[in-house]
Amino acid sequence: MRGTLAPGSPDYVYLPFEVPPGTREVRVSYTYDKPPTPPGTPGNALDIGLFDERGTEPGGDGFRGWSGGARAEFFVRADEATPGYLTGPLRPGTWHIALGPYTVAPQGLSYEVTVTLTEGAAGPVTEPVYPPERAAGRGRDWYRGDCHLHSWHSDGRRTPQEIAALARAAGLDFVNSSDHNTSAAHPHWADTAGADLLVLLGEEVTTRNGHVLALGTDPGTFTDWRYRARDHRWPHVARGVRRAGGLVVPAHPYGDCPGCSWKFGYGEADAVEVWNGPWTPDDELALATWDGLLVACAREGGAWLPAMGNSDAHRDPDVVGHPQTVVLANELSRAAILAGLRAGRSYVAESRAVSLDLSVSAESGEQAGIGERLAVPGGTPVTVRLAVSGAPRCAVRLVTDQGVLYTGDPLPVSGAGVLEWRTSPARSAYVRAEVRHATALGPVPGAMAALTNPVFLGAT
Template sequence: MSFPPARVVGRGASWYRGDCHVHSVHSDGELEPEELVVRARAAGLDFIATTEHNSAALPGVWGHLAADDFLIVLGEEVTTKTGHWLALGTDPGQVIDWNHQVRDGLIDQCLDQVHQVEGLCVAAHPHVPYPSGDFMFPFRGFDVVEVWNGLWTSDRPWNADNEAALAEWGRSLAADIRTGSWRPAMGNSDTHAEGQIGIPHTVVFAEELSTAAILAGIGSGRSWIAESADVDLSFTAHADRRVAGVGERLTARGEQVEVRAAVRGVSMGTVSFHSDQGEVRRAPLPRDGGVVRWDTTAEDSAFVRIEVRHPNGDVAALSNPIILT
């Protein structure tokens, strides 16, 4: 098989775990594609994206590694002089132009190359501390922001660069939701070596295990980010008998809204609730996880999102918002 199929059997409509920022020996990674897929499956992932620097996935390299329960999405890390971004869902053999920077005004043309094939453009690791890595492009035109990148976190899954990216994204949400132009958050490992893949990864609700469905789930914000497959999260908002999940809207004017976060796999951590008013509630988790609730209204909160943190303050999971109208 020259290139991986765009759809595999999967589990139908379900939550799928995946890592959309992965490098092999075909760019600057240390692992062969076969090793990456073995390790991805061992990490509990259902899909990965190939994102070699400034090059497409080579024919005959990835296709035979897909399986009925494992999807491989084609992509590229577009490595420019003023920031890196991910082109996800590119066509077989397609290379997105990388020779551009902020001052030449070519970014929109390059983003269009991805959007024309119904792919997603992701602002990658916007605050990494190396030349060309600091993201200088405006987020306008991008579909998603990678707020959690695992490459530069050393022996911890979270660092100050990710904290800055999360804060920047969180500050923009209120205004972006109000104008209908908000960008979901995602997390990826940026794997280059052994022991990195899936730390962190994005958990997305998709109608099927296909490139189109996975990208639709990520692009609509029906997703949350986990530090590993050991962490599980259910995040819902309830008004009367109506329920909305992450990335969805709940119409509840004049009604009480109960927001619930059910967490597993995080010991003695905390859950914080965030809205357009900032952080509005923080509560401890029981020793083995549990359910934390918060009451609000659509009049008081335009949206709610959550962060789950370990006792040392490192993030274990975080969600995209539920929008209240």
């Protein structure tokens, strides 16, 4: 099948082909041209996927896999498939190749797709086995996790087994499978989990108007990505993620790759990824936007949006667990971890070496920690206490709805320190902490070493 896509083509183009009875394997390969383009003009990039005879309707059952631009060929059989694609029966009927012209050069994009059908008896269809929803854990404790990771089931270069080994080495207690636009990896995580590592299942839903983590969904859940903000389908999709038991977490909302910036708003979000991989100006923008949402919540009331941090690791030298979200949970289970993340009982650290303990207390004995509210009258004096370890020579900042109200001296070489600061609910609607590395740029804040979700002050 050959064709040419012009600039401004639809986001997705579907090429039908017939699968006759008795087909054992469907194999697909494709090529496309990459002509030179003027400086600053994107060239051609063409994604690809597969839908079976059940159709291409958004949210339907026909999805059989997606590899984006990561693979030039793939196959599906009843008993085996290329990473990113789903095994299962090859039923006769009209199947479709899905092409996604990610970027198109001014000259257009010419493609050729080859579908090879092999006759023969189908292999046995096996029921998938998924990771358990509970690990041994330590009872109620702080658990460390990385919820944005890519394996070779999308555009990563690591197997689930390799990622799990790196997660254990990074001191993580849980991870989340989040390959782009496919749930194919879910059963391949089963033999990586163990008493010391909880594996959550999900997807990075990669739309043309931003990326979002479907975090901790039911095994095998597929979340469609074929829409833009103007299509008004996002609220329906987000509700579907929650019906599947997961959290909706916009990822790297200021990412500068085409289609990476988040355009759907935060009304359907359960949390937001404000720190993605090594700290960059994109993260600084995400942090400022999130803090603005906290201020609006403090002013207007209503639910607030917790922050998360994840590595988005794809391949070497990407570091699994840099950063990591540290969540207070009753146990190391899917339900408990998701509950802690949803409630914002968490902070983000660049590695397992960094630990924080933030609390606010009143003289009468009431106390609240991260993600909680200290409900005392507005004029009540309260003491903010922050203990830090593992952050040598880093500076500590306390941030409220009025901005940065406390900046401490750099921590000693030991990386440990305790500070106390006095305020009141009338002066500070919330308090959160940042720990930043030293910078040579004067007033410009340094790269983040850790940050917390807020402690809210005053009556609701």
